[in-house]
Amino acid sequence: MKIVVVGATGTIGKAVSEALGSRHEIVKVGKTRGDLQVDITDAASIHKLFERTGRFDALICTAGKVHFGELSKMTEKEMQIGLKDKLMGQVNLVLIGRDHMNDGGSFTLTAGVLSHDPIRYGACASLVNGALESFTRAAAIELTRGLRINVVSPGVLVESLPTFGPYFLGHDAVPGSRVANAYVKSVEGLLTGQVLEVL
Secondary structure: OEEEEEOOOOHHHHHHHHHHHOOOEEEEEEOOOEOEEOOOOOHHHHHHHHHHHOOEEEEEEOOOOOOOOOHHHOOHHHHHHHHHHHHHHHHHHHHHHHHHEEEEEEEEEEOOHHHOOOOOOOHHHHHHHHHHHHHHHHHHOOOOOOOEEEEEEEOOEHHHHHHHHHHOOOOOOEOHHHHHHHHHHHHHOOOOOOEEEEO
16 A cells, blocks of 8 residues: 555654555655655645645554643634644645545544543643544545545653653553554554544
8 A cells, every 4th residue: 555644754653654664655744854745734735745645545644733831821822733733734634635545545643642631731632632533533424435534542652751741640651663553453454433542
């Protein structure tokens, strides 16, 4: 299969590319690095990406920013970071990408544990992750041509503890290799409309 991995240069993206790379053609996409570049906050950039990739069999997105901060100081501006980047960036990859995907192909998006296990400073992430899970369930019942969609919802990664550990006190971290397996299951299996939790 030809698999487009958006966010391939990040922590999860690297693990996913490694897990699938021995069996499939991986097109590694990043914001500034990788085989190709895309700004997922810009629909025109997404259109250009798919013009360059040509048709493909699967798309995985492990990219997307959210704002971490105190709710008492949060405004629409901070919320919009997650809504425009991690949420609508991934939604637009589906809305635009479906026309470039081969029949029977699959989308795998990325949400996270905060959709159902909130933390202090994580209101934006919880909002976005919950919306991605709901979008996935709804999109699955309407996609045509045998297209599938799932979303992986991991806990904090062991590899990400140096950066995000202080936000996730008391959470059991999961290794990137375990998280990558959920993407393998989504791409190489037959599930659709599923939230694949890795905790």
